[in-house]
Amino acid sequence: MIDYLVGYGCTIHALVRKTSDQRWLNKSDQVKIHVVDLEQSSPISCLEKADYLFHCAGLTKAKTRDDYFCGNVYSCEVLYERCVAIGSNLKAIVHLSSLAAAGPSAQGEAVQEKNPCKPVTYYGESKLAGEKIALKYSSLLPIVIIRPPVVYGPREENFFVYLKTLSQGWNIKIGTTRRELSLVYVTDIVRAMVRAAVCYPKNEKIYYVTDGEHHIWNDISDSAMKILNVRAKTLFIPEVLLRFLSSISEVLAWFGPKPALFDRQRVIDICQTSW
Known part of the structure; x- marks a missing residue:
């Protein structure tokens, strides 16, 4: 986002936490860190x-x-309350949510903005609650909500781990069920957010953004192997084993300062058949 806006000559004020990883932040004079x-x-x-x-x-x-x-609800409330308190003259606020707020769809069916939300994880529930905060303040502030699906591209870590595993010769699959998902390239979601801000829509408040394609996980892995020029061996992992391993990972994480990278909530997410 910052790199994209810097390219258009914008002055950026980046609000970060003291614990934020700033290694990718643009070092241009146009970027002010707070x-x-x-x-x-x-x-x-x-x-x-x-x-x-x-x-x-x-x-x-x-x-x-x-x-x-x-992290996903209280922070929204505080930020938008600050905007109201200072009487800001913001032309638009783009609130980046997630498809997780709506939950997965039935196979072969795309979710629509009008569909009821049914999040399946704590993360999804918190993102939906964050949206409700944004909508509450939308009568006072020009807020629009964007829901992206899986985002891939430079600096994205989760998808990179999968590609790295493929390059090492292993194509890991969860069970044997056909899995579908939506994708969006990082630059495309940035462009969509900027467009939503500049052309602020006054009627609708929530929008999904994808690449417009319907993806099958097997097709994604086949395409990735072709690009990487590898023939990876397929390793099927039963869902029950995945849940067991995630429970162990979760218990071990309680003895450290950071949450588990792979826990039961993550298993719920990846075991869905249609994102």
């Missing part, structure tokens, strides 16, 4: 003169449901 703690009551002065706000922060891994809600 370390912000939303748990404190101090004002965020750079919001006063901003034209657009892109709220991309979110917590994707946590130990408890409460942790997810603290």
Whole structure:
């Protein structure tokens, strides 16, 4: 997002946590870094003169449901309350949510904005709750919500791990069920967010953004192996084994400061048949 906007000559004020990984942040003079703690009551002065706000922060891994809600709901409330308090003249606020807020669909059917939301994980529940906060403030602030599916591209880590495993000769599949999913390239989601801000839609508040294609996981792995020029061996992992391993990973994580990279919530996510 920042690289894209810098390319158009914009001045960026990036709000980051003190624990944020800043290795990919553009070092251009156009980018101003502000370390912000939303748990404190101090004002965020750079919001006063901003034209657009892109709220991309979110917590994707946590130990408890409460942790997810603290990171994905409470932070929204505080940020938007600050915007109201300073009487900001923002032209648009783009709230980046997730397809997880709506939950998976039936196989062969695409989710629609009008469909009821049925999240299946704590992460999805917290993102939906964050959307409700955004909608609550939309009567006072020009907020539009974007729901992307799986995002792939440079600097994305989860998909990279899968590709790395393929390159090492292993094509890991969960069970034998056909799995479908939606995808969007990172630059495309950035372009969609900028377009939503500049052409702020006043009627509809929530939009899905995908590449417009219907993907089958087997086709994705076949295409990836062709590009990587490898013939990986297929390793089927039963869902029951996956749940067992995730439980062990989760228990071990309780003895450390960070949440498990692979826990039962993650298993619920990846075992769905149609994202």
